[in-house]
Amino acid sequence: MPTAVLLDSSLSMTRPVSVEGSEEFQRKNLAVHGLTMLFEHMATNYRLEFTSLVSFSSLWEVLVPFTRDYNTLQEALNNLEDYDKTCLEAALQGVSNIVQQEWGTSCPCQVVLVTDGALGIGRGSLRHSLQTVKQRVEDKKFPLPFPFPSKLYVMCIANAEELQATDSMDNLEQLINLNGGEGQIYTMEGPLCLKSVQSMFGKLIDQAYSPFHAVLRCGNLTSDVQVFPRPEPVTIDEEVDPMPRTVQTEGDEIGTGATDDTEEETSTNQMAGKSPNFCVLLHGSLKVEGMVALVQLGPDWFGMLYSQADSKKKSNLMMSLFEPGSEPLPWLGRISQLGPASDAAENPYGEDDSKSPFPIQPKHKRSYAQNVTVWIKASGLQTDVQKILRNARKLPEKTQTFYKELNRLRKAALAFGFWELLKSMAELLERECTLLSDSAHPDAAFQLSHAAQQLKLASSGDSKYAAYEHNITPMLTDFSGGGGAHRI
């Protein structure tokens, strides 16, 4: 997940730190030291993650846009300039904007705010921002909570006592609360020195930047893997009561299926080496066969592995995480019910690989796949009536369609308790009968009056004729041998 570093470049950051005996540091130097440590850690363990550096005072400025190039970030740290006072709100708004522009609002992002805890005075100060937070109009809302899933880490180049002496600590805590409690405040312990800033950033690294190592296992074939971005624990809102879930570090590959849909993406990547690695073998075969492998990440949590190629002919093994649950993709059914195809009586993939047991069809068709009858709009009803009349005029050729449409209307009218419609339809058919031309087939008249009579009987509500499952069948006439009168 990307990181946006928001570095305080106000004048107060140049305050010297009193260190006995050794060379003199400014708070800014300590901040740079801590960030250097973070960037070094990321360059080695997190090199596929993107990081951006923003500095702020009363204005804010993107020093380095999101990049994987940690040298550039480091260089920018070495060339910082000092500016005026601290205006945090504008800077947070800036961060919010650049993250949204780059990654949208669904990509989680970590924001690391590095400040000395002197949060400005008067207008533009954090205190002022927080006091007016409830009196904002729609387009001048406080930037927190961020619209994207986020963690806000506040790295204070100050110790807790110092911050508690003023209202800084309270204000920072309020800031975290405004972000829905997502985040943490880190302060320095003991004297302000290189050692204590290291220990503070060390804690941040342990908390938020620990690499995700896992074992990918397929029976007895295994491979150590590192996953980018780190899969974060998911709290699923199972309707009302949330239950947190975490990814287990043992990835169990449980077999392969042929499907093709992706959700949250994560790329799996390993470090260098020349001994055979199962990941490479798996990737190669998945790519050649055009298959995906199902992977289990925890109890009732699954994902899939597949070869992902970019435009430059490079390809890698990708893992997509499904929503936690026993049936993440409806067209695969319950994962626990997926077993070896060799156990099936007949090969579900066909002897020549021409078939597939997927997708699983739902038990009941959806409304749009089953020709349902809806008469909420008058036009729906009129269309259905006209359809019957059109076919009525083409009897006996259209006998089958005529009765099919007639029965559809009859069923719906019975279910809706719309008996009046049955009577009207009967009258319309009787009228059609009188309008038949002399050249009309004699069967047409028989079928029309038969159908009309049946509708009238149904409209009486008599259970003998108004049964829902009952169908009006074509009348068997002397002409039916040559005509289209078949039982439907």
Added chain:
Amino acid sequence: MFSVSHKTAFVVDHCPYMAESCRQLIECDMLTKSRSQGVIPLAPVSKSLWTCAIECSMEYCRILFDVYPTWKLVNYIVSDSEVHILNSWKQEDQNTHELMAALAAVGPPNPRQDPECCSVLHGLVAAVESLCKITEYQHESRTTLMDTADRVANRGRIICLTNAKSDTHVRMLEDCVLETIQEQNKRAAGSDRLMPIQQCELVLVHIYPQGEETLVSDRQKKELSSMLSSEVHSVRAGRYLASKLNVLVQQHFDLASTTITNIPMKEEQHANTSANYDVELLHHRDAHMEFIKSGDLHMAGSTSRDSGLKETVTLKWCTPRTNSVELHYCTGAYRISPVDVNSRPSSCLTNFLLNGRSVLLEQPRKSGSKVISHMLSSHGGEIFLHVLNSTRSTLEDPPSISEGCGGRVTDYRITDFGEFMRENRLTPFPDSMIDAAGRTPVERAKSQLERYTRYWPMIISQTTIFNMQAVVPLANLIVKDTLTDEDVLTCQKTVYNLVDMERKSDPLPISTVGSRGKGPKRDEQYRIMWNELETLVKAHVGTSERHQRVLECISACRSKPPEEEERKKRGRKREDKEDKTEKNGKDTEEKGWTTDSERLKGVMEREKDEQSECEIIKDSPDSPEPLNKKPRLATEEQQPPEKSKGLALPSASEGVVERNHHI
């Protein structure tokens, strides 16, 4: 874990006054000009309040079942002088077809029935009783959660479609529901199949005919007690009722509306012209999350033409490309239901999608730039609205797998593993399919993977037997859970065949990678082969007595260890090694073999290995990480103790057929 929307009880008033006309006339006699002469048009028809209530509630259910085929349950109750319960909470009862059949059996209200003994109250009482009944899902959660069974909540909603007399009448209905809940909760506390109601939402919809003044006033949701809230909607019958229930189903189930615009359709009359149509779809509102959060919703949103009440997001149809190989990161897929399901544009769109086509949807943006934000596509007869990532992806420019661990090994058994994957493909089994050992299908799949991989060398130069066609019958059978006598016979034949080959001194595909000259002598080759074959079969010897017989056959037939004298000639060092291997038995057998084979190539290879070790591994330009950085060490432990195998040449994935299997 169960919200109010888990259970919805519909209570529809079936009393005589519901037989009254809604007074909206529908002309169903549409005479064409040529035929109209001399024909008196039929009087228009009008629906009863009952018919209006039924079709609108069915529409509510239709949308609900389309979007949530499971977990969201409906219990349909009709009330007159008695209660007609048309279905149960069972999943199999949750479809409109069953409900329509049951409604047909009830028929329209009888206007001549004595109004004194009819009331919607019977239905409301039945609805409360029904909400106390445990659903399959609640039951399953209670049994699986055992110790935290109290987390399983019982909440529900009652939607009552009636014609009330007055506000006082409404109060009376609400009081009745509240009292019944209190009564039923007492009863439920002492039962296994019942659960007390923790929260109930009562939605009273008062339906009155067109042109009449309403006797009941609208009222917003109000808490009547900690368990019961109630709201009153006073609605004219007909299309007003339809749009009210459409709004309610969206509110109750977190739905949102998307209108697909600019759908090109052939005109019915003129096949060579086409016009553009709009189709409105409902789906879970999370499909709009990106718009909601980014504030683009107001921009993209326009008002639905029909109801004037709800917002819809307009997305533009993009004519599908036939060879779309573009990759789109999909972050979610949501079921849809068309608002106007049987209109021609709707059914054209849905049929197009059900036939396997996909449609990309474009989001109109402030800047006027073109952004593909969604995709419509069907899976297994269900249509899903897919949300596509329209911003930069954090996954861009991933390193090639050949840059990683094992990426420089070139002789992976890619084809063999492909075959392995095909043999281990999954297929769905019916819910009851649990084998004798009580294993679920997926557990059986995992145990099959375990068996199939007990001995599976990853690279070609590491194996002899898997490069030999003659071994295939045995290799395929030995991994199986059970063998028949016939299978054993096949395995034995394989062994005899190998013996025959050895007698004829046929050459073996022993890897000579890295070795100069001809490689090992013929008898040495066969020794390697037999050792490997034994390793494979020994890995499965514990499976059954028949597996054991295969091993016995190999031990009996394989070429005998070389004569004592010959061994002495080969020198002490090798002898020691072999002795060790034999003593350590089964577990180290595999390693023993590897060492054996390695040793043969070892001398020749060492030179080349040393050369290739000096090569620098290129990293991606983004991370010019020095070679001596720490993380490399992390993988070192897992490397086998012996020196590496084979030469690292081009990347493993090169020369492989490109085949995309993306959306």
